[in-house]
Amino acid sequence: MQILQPTIKPLETYLKNQGWLQDNETIEGVEKPGEGNMNFTLRIITNRRSFIIKQSRDFVEKYPSVPAPPERVQREAMFYKLIGTVDALSRMMPRLIGLDTINNVMNMEDLGAGRDFTFLYQENQVLNQKDLSALIRFVTTLHGSISRENTDHYISNKAMRELNHEHIFVYPYLDDNGINLDDILPGLQKVAHRAKGNTTLKKELKKLGAIYLADGDHLLHGDYFPGSWLRTNEGIQVIDPEFCFFGPVEFEIGVMIAHLKMANQPEEIIESVLLQYGAVIGFDPWLQRRFSSAEILRRILGLAQLPLAIGLERRKALVEEAVEEMIRKE
Ligand SMILES: Nc1ncnc2c1ncn2[C@@H]1O[C@H](COP(=O)(O)OP(=O)(O)OP(=O)(O)O)[C@@H](O)[C@H]1O
Numbered sequence: 001m002q003i004l005q006p007t008i009k010p011l012e013t014y015l016k017n018q019g020w021l022q023d024n025e026t027i028e029g030v031e032k033p034g035e036g037n038m039n040f041t042l043r044i045i046t047n048r049r050s051f052i053i054k055q056s057r058d059f060v061e062k063y064p065s066v067p068a069p070p071e072r073v074q075r076e077a078m079f080y081k082l083i084g085t086v087d088a089l090s091r092m093m094p095r096l097i098g099l100d101t102i103n104n105v106m107n108m109e110d111l112g113a114g115r116d117f118t119f120l121y122q123e124n125q126v127l128n129q130k131d132l133s134a135l136i137r138f139v140t141t142l143h144g145s146i147s148r149e150n151t152d153h154y155i156s157n158k159a160m161r162e163l164n165h166e167h168i169f170v171y172p173y174l175d176d177n178g179i180n181l182d183d184i185l186p187g188l189q190k191v192a193h194r195a196k197g198n199t200t201l202k203k204e205l206k207k208l209g210a211i212y213l214a215d216g217d218h219l220l221h222g223d224y225f226p227g228s229w230l231r232t233n234e235g236i237q238v239i240d241p242e243f244c245f246f247g248p249v250e251f252e253i254g255v256m257i258a259h260l261k262m263a264n265q266p267e268e269i270i271e272s273v274l275l276q277y278g279a280v281i282g283f284d285p286w287l288q289r290r291f292s293s294a295e296i297l298r299r300i301l302g303l304a305q306l307p308l309a310i311g312l313e314r315r316k317a318l319v320e321e322a323v324e325e326m327i328r329k330e
């Protein structure tokens with residue numbers, strides 16, 4: 001496998017070999033299109049246009065000693081292919097231009113210099129109605145249109161799900177997982193310590209983790225949180241479905257709700273998301289709350305930390321609420 005580098009001449013040769021550069025088309029510059037951890041992502045600017053390439057390697061781009069499923073970009077590309085037949089979805093995502101399955105490189109439309117929605121975690125940032133409606137429309141359309149019964153391409157993405165499973169359901173609760181939460185926020189380690197000692201919580205997480213790993217019926221984006229939403233000139237766009245799989249819709253809507261809570265969004269927003277979503281897609285609220293809770297716990301206590309503005313007291317309250325939800329009977 002060829003490891004791509006951000007150097008123009010070798011890239012030109014590579015792109016020409018793929019048929020991704022036209023005759024007389026030359027690269028004028030390359031740049032990092034935005035923040036990312038997992039993959040090598042690059043904007044290619046030519047004398048005619050620009051596009052984005054994304055290579056998935058057998059390691060995590062930001063932490064090269066950490067292994068990762070090398071073929072993940074192929075699953076991501078399959079997601080783009082599947083939604084390509086649904087207008088309302090393809091209008092809200094970059095177009096897939098090409099896929100190199102030998103070197104695990106995807107070529108996609110450049111959405112321009114957008115900003116992702118992680119600013120929502122900052123203080124006093126509230127999602128506006130227009131963006132909110134678009135985000136709900138995207139997931140209701142996705143969950144309502146592509147299912148196990150009506151697709152010829154079932155995506156399992158087991159390797160990525162196992163990686164995510166570790167980070168959501170296992171790693172945060174290991175006694176000695178190497179994360180010093182007090183470095184992130186003094187006092188947080190004690191909050192984690194209490195959760196780690198809760199055997200009922202761990203038993204429930206195990207059950208929920210098995211549901212996440214079981215193959216399901218609906219095509220999910222798999223990572224539907226502010227880091228996957230981009231604000232562009234054409235409105236809000238959704239990117240990065242590398243964790244996609246066919247599974248329970250409660251996981252997706254659960255993750256979205258978890259992030260709106262950690263972003264301290266008003267209660268009316270959270271209720272309106274659940275109402276608007278539920279008006280189109282039937283779901284089990286108990287299961288959704290459990291997936292929301294697992295996501296809150298892992299983001300506050302696990303490795304994949306977010307740039308949260310909320311302080312210790314609010315985080316502690318969210319953790320306590322999540323633990324209660326996890327151990328509450330149906
Ligand atoms: N098609 C696109 N058009 C414009 N910008 C893009 C496009 N795809 C990605 N980006 C920018 O590059 C950043 C990284 O892309 P992406 O999230 O797909 O990479 P990643 O390695 O999977 O990231 P992460 O580790 O956060 O999952 C995005 O946050 C966005 O700013």
Ligand SMILES: [Mg+2]
Nearest residue numbers: 038039240242
């Ligand atoms: Mg990603």
